[in-house]
Amino acid sequence: MKTLSKIIGSIIIVSTLLHCAGDKDTAGDAGHEQSIFPKGQLGPATNFTGNAYNFELVSDDSTYNTLVGNVYFETSARSNWHVHPSGQILIVLDGEGYHQLEGQPKQTMRKGDVIKCPPNVRHWHGATENSSLTQMYILPKTENGIVTWLEAVTDEQYKSTH
Amino acid sequence: MKTLSKIIGSIIIVSTLLHCAGDKDTAGDAGHEQSIFPKGQLGPATNFTGNAYNFELVSDDSTYNTLVGNVYFETSARSNWHVHPSGQILIVLDGEGYHQLEGQPKQTMRKGDVIKCPPNVRHWHGATENSSLTQMYILPKTENGIVTWLEAVTDEQYKSTH
Numbered sequence: 001m002k003t004l005s006k007i008i009g010s011i012i013i014v015s016t017l018l019h020c021a022g023d024k025d026t027a028g029d030a031g032h033e034q035s036i037f038p039k040g041q042l043g044p045a046t047n048f049t050g051n052a053y054n055f056e057l058v059s060d061d062s063t064y065n066t067l068v069g070n071v072y073f074e075t076s077a078r079s080n081w082h083v084h085p086s087g088q089i090l091i092v093l094d095g096e097g098y099h100q101l102e103g104q105p106k107q108t109m110r111k112g113d114v115i116k117c118p119p120n121v122r123h124w125h126g127a128t129e130n131s132s133l134t135q136m137y138i139l140p141k142t143e144n145g146i147v148t149w150l151e152a153v154t155d156e157q158y159k160s161t162h
Numbered sequence: 163m164k165t166l167s168k169i170i171g172s173i174i175i176v177s178t179l180l181h182c183a184g185d186k187d188t189a190g191d192a193g194h195e196q197s198i199f200p201k202g203q204l205g206p207a208t209n210f211t212g213n214a215y216n217f218e219l220v221s222d223d224s225t226y227n228t229l230v231g232n233v234y235f236e237t238s239a240r241s242n243w244h245v246h247p248s249g250q251i252l253i254v255l256d257g258e259g260y261h262q263l264e265g266q267p268k269q270t271m272r273k274g275d276v277i278k279c280p281p282n283v284r285h286w287h288g289a290t291e292n293s294s295l296t297q298m299y300i301l302p303k304t305e306n307g308i309v310t311w312l313e314a315v316t317d318e319q320y321k322s323t324h
Contacts, residue, residue: 064249065303066228066302068276087225091298114219116226140226141226
């Protein structure tokens with residue numbers, strides 16, 4: 001009976017491990033399907049390092065003068081340096097990213113964080129080395145303009161800790 | 163050996179069912195913990211029917227002139243009728259809700275939907291009878307004002323299908 005018990009015990013352990021590993025995969029897939037917005041359009045290599053996808057939520061018009069969208073940055077992807085004439089508000093919906101205002105240290109931002117990038121201040125944002133980033137942006141007062149794209153963020157700048 | 167097989171089979175089935183039911187519970191809890199923003203402050207009964215919680219994301223200032231927040235409406239909760247002098251943009255992050263512009267039919271809105279409520283148009287929004295609603299709002303051009311609260315949405319208006 002000792003041998004029988006061992007056999008039954010082994011079968012249970014292997015069975016539950018296999019079955020529940022399967023569940024884990026399904027849960028992961030479901031999480032991906034439940035993204036709030038579609039992935040969007042790949043941003044041009046002239047403005048981004050790595051793959052960043054933009055999905056526009058609110059297009060510019062003369063009633064609201066507010067442009068809203070969602071960007072999905074793959075791990076390590078980031079924007080070029082750029083400026084907005086009326087500033088930009090970032091809202092992190094998922095993952096982990098960096099943002100930096102010129103002359104200040106790089107900051108880490110996480111799900112739920114809200115970041116203000118003031119008017120005409122050079123800045124960049126993107127995913128960390130270990131996580132993708134899903135990030136909404138709000139551009140107010142578009143009657144003053146939208147964005148001026150500048151040079152790429154170098155690897156040295158991206159990896160900088162000060 | 164037939165009896166032995168049956169016993170082993172039964173043990174495996176019961177074991178995997180129990181084990182994976184446990185996993186499901188854990189996943190449910192994790193989902194709840196993963197809300198993007200805190201629940202926020204209960205809105206006053208003078209402006210809402212049922213429980214609606216507001217979490218402010220961007221307070222009003224003279225640089226961005228944009229007020230941003232997240233509202234969690236419990237099932238069947240809704241705002242009063244109200245107007246915004248520069249309009250309002252709604253972005254549904256989770257669940258299912260209704261919104262209505264005065265003189266137009268009530269509309270259903272779902273996760274990922276973006277709704278524009280034009281300046282000075284009387285409107286209301288809230289959760290459906292069967293689902294809570296998590297909904298961001300963006301108020302542009304706050305130099306013109308924020309909101310004027312009006313009367314409650316009656317049960318007849320809330321349930322209307324036209």
